[in-house]
Amino acid sequence: MGLFQYTVLSVLVFLLGALGLMIRKNVIVMFLCLELMLNGVNILFMALARCRGSVEGQVIVLFVMAVAAAEAAIGMAIITTFYRNRGGVGVDRADLMKW
Numbered sequence: 701m702g703l704f705q706y707t708v709l710s711v712l713v714f715l716l717g718a719l720g721l722m723i724r725k726n727v728i729v730m731f732l733c734l735e736l737m738l739n740g741v742n743i744l745f746m747a748l749a750r751c752r753g754s755v756e757g758q759v760i761v762l763f764v765m766a767v768a769a770a771e772a773a774i775g776m777a778i779i780t781t782f783y784r785n786r787g788g789v790g791v792d793r794a795d796l797m798k799w
Contacts, residue, residue, distance in 0.1 A: 703747055703748070703750075703751045706743060706744070706746075706747030706750075707744060707747060709743060710740045710741070710743035710744035710747065711740070711744075712740075713736060713737075713739060713740035713743060714736075714737050714740030714741065715740075716733075716736060716740075717733045717734065717735075717736030717737035717738075717739075717740060718733070718737055719733075720732075720733035720736065721733040721734060721737070725790050725791045725792065726789055726790060726791075727779055727782065727789040727790070727791060727794075728779060728789055730791070731772075731775050731776075731779065735768065735772065738764065738768055741764075742761045742764060742765065745757045745758075745760050745761050745764075746758065746761055749761075782794070
């Protein structure tokens with residue numbers, strides 16, 4: 701596959717994640733859609749690094765994946781606490797800061 705195909709793939713993955721983030725109301729599904737958007741960006745970084753023949757893009761992707769793993773662990777802990785306190789993980793239950 702060439703650079704154009706990888707770019708189209710990464711944009712489609714990113715847009716699919718953005719669409720899921722806007723449509724869904726479940727916090728866990730929204731979290732997974734956010735990770736999907738991050739993977740779309742990672743695909744683009746890898747494609748550009750492959751096109752240029754450099755290692756920097758791969759290093760950035762590895763760093764982003766490490767940060768995403770830590771973010772996933774913290775995010776799931778927050779979602780678990782939210783579920784225990786509110787009895788569900790819907791966005792409509794997050795009304796603690798309403799006026």
